Amino acid sequence: MKQDTKLIHGGFDRDAVTGAINASISVSSTFDQRDVTQEQEYDYARSSNPTRKALEETIAFLEGGSKGYAFSSGMAAVASVLGIFAAGDHIVTAEDIYGGSYRILNTFYKRWGLDHTAVNASDAEAIRRAIKPATKALFLETPSNPLLKITDLREAVAIAKERGLLTIVDNTFMTPLLQRPIELGADIVIHSATKFLGGHSDVVFGLAVTASEKIGKLVYAVQNGFGAVPSPFDCFLVLRGIKTLKARLSIEEQNARRLALFLQSHKEIDRVFYPELGDEKELHLSQAEGYGAVFSFETKRLDRALGFLKKTRLCARAVSLGGVETIASYPVRMSHAAMPSAQREKLGISERLIRISAGLENIDDLLEDFERALR
Numbered sequence: 292m293k294q295d296t297k298l299i300h301g302g303f304d305r306d307a308v309t310g311a312i313n314a315s316i317s318v319s320s321t322f323d324q325r326d327v328t329q330e331q332e333y334d335y336a337r338s339s340n341p342t343r344k345a346l347e348e349t350i351a352f353l354e355g356g357s358k359g360y361a362f363s364s365g366m367a368a369v370a371s372v373l374g375i376f377a378a379g380d381h382i383v384t385a386e387d388i389y390g391g392s393y394r395i396l397n398t399f400y401k402r403w404g405l406d407h408t409a410v411n412a413s414d415a416e417a418i419r420r421a422i423k424p425a426t427k428a429l430f431l432e433t434p435s436n437p438l439l440k441i442t443d444l445r446e447a448v449a450i451a452k453e454r455g456l457l458t459i460v461d462n463t464f465m466t467p468l469l470q471r472p473i474e475l476g477a478d479i480v481i482h483s484a485t486k487f488l489g490g491h492s493d494v495v496f497g498l499a500v501t502a503s504e505k506i507g508k509l510v511y512a513v514q515n516g517f518g519a520v521p522s523p524f525d526c527f528l529v530l531r532g533i534k535t536l537k538a539r540l541s542i543e544e545q546n547a548r549r550l551a552l553f554l555q556s557h558k559e560i561d562r563v564f565y566p567e568l569g570d571e572k573e574l575h576l577s578q579a580e581g582y583g584a585v586f587s588f589e590t591k592r593l594d595r596a597l598g599f600l601k602k603t604r605l606c607a608r609a610v611s612l613g614g615v616e617t618i619a620s621y622p623v624r625m626s627h628a629a630m631p632s633a634q635r636e637k638l639g640i641s642e643r644l645i646r647i648s649a650g651l652e653n654i655d656d657l658l659e660d661f662e663r664a665l666r
């Protein structure tokens with residue numbers, strides 16, 4: 292099956308008993324133990340739930356992994372995956388990972404003894420240099436947020452394997468339609484399914500997929516133990532969102548490309564960050580099947596960035612991405628507000644930077660809105 296067919300028929304396809312083509316929303320928190328001397332598949336809904344299982348099997352299949360796990364938010368997925376490590380362990384992260392992941396690593400996990408070093412993950416030597424005897428994993432995001440920098444996943448995986456480390460990739464921006472890190476050798480993939488997988492800005496949700504059953508058991512122990520699990524209704528919403536991912540993402544990607552090209556030649560714009568327009572285009576295409584629907588741009592003057600945010604009529608000025616509506620996000624006040632300003636400056640996340648997640652609106656309306664708002 293091709294990946295877009297898998298979106299429809301992968302994982303859960305038909306209910307074996309009723310033939311229903313959608314997974315039922317199974318609301319029971321507990322299950323009758325018909326024979327208490329035997330273990331049965333379902334006993335308590337924190338541990339497992341039929342709707343959640345349908346989604347977990349679907350995402351594992353889509354990512355080419357062996358086990359999938361669903362969480363009540365993307366951050367719950369990140370936190371739970373980090374929960375497989377112990378005090379004294381160390382991980383190497385990309386320096387421009389999602390601000391929320393940065394925050395929990397620098398607060399809770401630091402306090403609990405999980406140390407980390409943040410590096411420019413586009414530089415393999417920097418990754419190598421940061422590895423210590425206690426290092427257990429690489430934690431990456433490509434393209435990165437919000438500057439869309441590319442990490443060479445094959446090279447990172449090779450370094451990790453050579454040093455006996457796990458490779459963890461946050462694949463939120465690309466989705467398994469465009470990029471499948473496990474097929475390139477990664478061990479764990481994470482999603483904020485709040486974004487493209489849910490797709491309609493109406494659910495907060497997280498997913499993790501492990502390449503092996505062995506690592507899956509470690510993640511499951513945290514999922515069940517910490518219990519940051521999603522509601523069956525939210526599982527249904529994400530299952531539904533996954534089915535239309537191809538239709539949405541292909542139009543959103545086309546719109547993103549048109550907007551990025553328009554901005555690149557606009558006199559008020561300094562720089563546009565989009566994998567297709569950067570030096571790392573070929574590298575990105577060697578590991579992904581598209582450029583995605585997210586890009587960032589930097590205006591020459593601060594008042595133009597603020598003016599754009601004030602005057603746009605079509606963009607939601609909001610945190611988040613991957614919805615059907617175009618979202619303009621202001622990283623310094625939103626996704627990266629948790630990052631100290633010195634660190635933001637070092638990374639190039641300026642006050643003139645706006646991140647766009649292109650939606651499904653007609654491109655002519657979007658172009659007109661961007662043109663007018665910048666003017």
Ligand SMILES: Cc1ncc(COP(=O)(O)O)c(C=O)c1O
Nearest residue numbers: 364365366389461463483485496
């Ligand atoms: C790349 C990435 N990872 C993780 C998260 C956290 O996900 P959530 O907001 O669903 O908790 C986000 C949220 O914006 C994100 O963009």
